[in-house]
Amino acid sequence: DGGITQSPKYLFRKEGQxxxxxxxxxLNHDAMYWYRQDPGQGxxxxxxxQIVNDFQKGDIAEGYSVSREKKESFPLTxxxxxxxxTAFYLCASTQLAGAPQETQYFGPxxxxxxx
Amino acid sequence: xxxxxxxxxQVNVAEGNPLTVKCTYSxxxxxxxxxxxxxxxxxxxxxxxxxxxxxxxxxxxxxxxEFNKSQxxxxxxxxxxxxxxxxxxxxxxxxxxxGYSTLTxxxxxxxxxxx
Numbered sequence: 001d002g003g004i005t006q007s008p009k010y011l012f013r014k015e016g017q018x019x020x021x022x023x024x025x026x027l028n029h030d031a032m033y034w035y036r037q038d039p040g041q042g043x044x045x046x047x048x049x050q051i052v053n054d055f056q057k058g059d060i061a062e063g064y065s066v067s068r069e070k071k072e073s074f075p076l077t078x079x080x081x082x083x084x085x086t087a088f089y090l091c092a093s094t095q096l097a098g099a100p101q102e103t104q105y106f107g108p109x110x111x112x113x114x115x
Numbered sequence: 116x117x118x119x120x121x122x123x124x125q126v127n128v129a130e131g132n133p134l135t136v137k138c139t140y141s142x143x144x145x146x147x148x149x150x151x152x153x154x155x156x157x158x159x160x161x162x163x164x165x166x167x168x169x170x171x172x173x174x175x176x177x178x179x180x181e182f183n184k185s186q187x188x189x190x191x192x193x194x195x196x197x198x199x200x201x202x203x204x205x206x207x208x209x210x211x212x213x214g215y216s217t218l219t220x221x222x223x224x225x226x227x228x229x230x
Contacts, residue, residue, distance in 0.1 A: 042222040090158055100147045100209045101166045106158035
């Protein structure tokens with residue numbers, strides 16, 4: 001069963017705590033993306049990676065970090081520097097990097113809540 | 116810079132009636148346009164895309180979209196709405212001239228189909 005998995009489905013963060021959101025894909029896609037969704041604001045790009053061991057900042061990277069050590073995995077860490085982390089986080093991937101016609105496919109999302 | 120606008124926060128339609136969800140875009144090069152649907156607490160599902168060719172694009176679940184270059188629009192349509200079509204719809208654009216494959220999303224339009 002191919003697809004994109006995100007875990008956990010719900011995540012609770014305490015003040016000053018770093019938390020890591022998992023994103024795994026078995027589609028053999030080259031590029032992976034992280035978005036943040038807030039009500040009424042659409043999706044905003046946090047980070048993206050077109051190849052293993054390389055990634056670029058998106059529009060709202062401050063307070064977040066990523067790694068891409070394996071093609072199939074692109075974890076996102078929400079650091080304590082992110083003062084308003086409560087949001088729905090979506091991971092996506094495309095088969096080819098840098099190809100504008102490529103469709104992005106999305107995982108089911110992780111909802112992060114602050115205690 | 117690429118951008119996309121969805122002028123309506125919410126569209127209400129009765130079941131069986133035709134529906135239209137509006138989207139306009141701005142790009143510097145050739146546009147690549149996408150429509151996605153999101154059900155509550157779920158990831159985005161791909162509906163259809165315009166790359167080149169016919170201005171009328173057919174997609175999943177009976178949806179179609181009409182590309183209009185002169186009006187820079189890509190409106191989503193369906194001849195007969197179903198209650199199960201009620202969801203949040205996102206239009207997205209990728210600019211061929213940007214050199215990489217990131218998408219810019221609109222803020223979303225909530226479609227409510229009444230029985």
